[in-house]
Amino acid sequence: MNKKLAAALSGTAVLVLALSGCGDEGNEKAERWAQEYCGSLQKQNKTIDGANQALARITEGDKSPEEVKKTDVEAFGDLSTAYKALSDAVRKAGVPPLENGSRIQKNAIGRLDALSATYADLRERAEALDEKDRSEFADGLQDIAGEMEKLPKQFGEVEKALGEFRQGDLQEAIAGQDGCRKPSPAPSASAA
Secondary structure (H helix, E strand, O other), rough: OOOHHHHHHHHHHHHHHHHOOOOOOHHHHHHHHHHHHHOOOOHHHHHHHHHHHHHHHHOOOOOHHHHHHHHHHHHHHHHHHHHHHHHHHHHOOOOOOOOOOHHHHHHHHHHHHHHHHHHHHHHHHHHOOOOOOOOHHHHHHHHHHHHHHHHHHHHHHHHHHHOOOHHHHHHHHHOOOOHHOOOEEEEEOOOO
């Protein structure tokens, strides 16, 4: 499970990088869009980072099934909520001032919502684990690990969708917003 968790965390690190941009200034429409979008981004990135760190720590040392279950439930719940909030931020910002802006926005929202739903499903699976039956608990963790194998593909899809915002004036406007600045990286694979 450690390799699968490391792959998922690596995907999150790549995704976090996709949420930040680089450049100078942009036009007024791009600036307004970026302000709206980036306004809640920093908070969600902190939540994502904290949940990933909690998941990485659970693999360190000998944790009881109760600790593993509690950590998984909380972290998966936090991740689901954070990605849903990112989707809401894209929705609230409106159609970006880009060619095909409506399609780009719709695609990003769909990808973020799907990732949120995956984490919600993982949370439900973790809640259903029977920590009193060690064998059943181990089997349940294996099932969760199997589902987590899908995460790198989803992170790639989200990264690609969010990357479409990084064009022209909008890229520059996003880079100028504090909320879109690169947060601290997710734990490395060696930490997991």
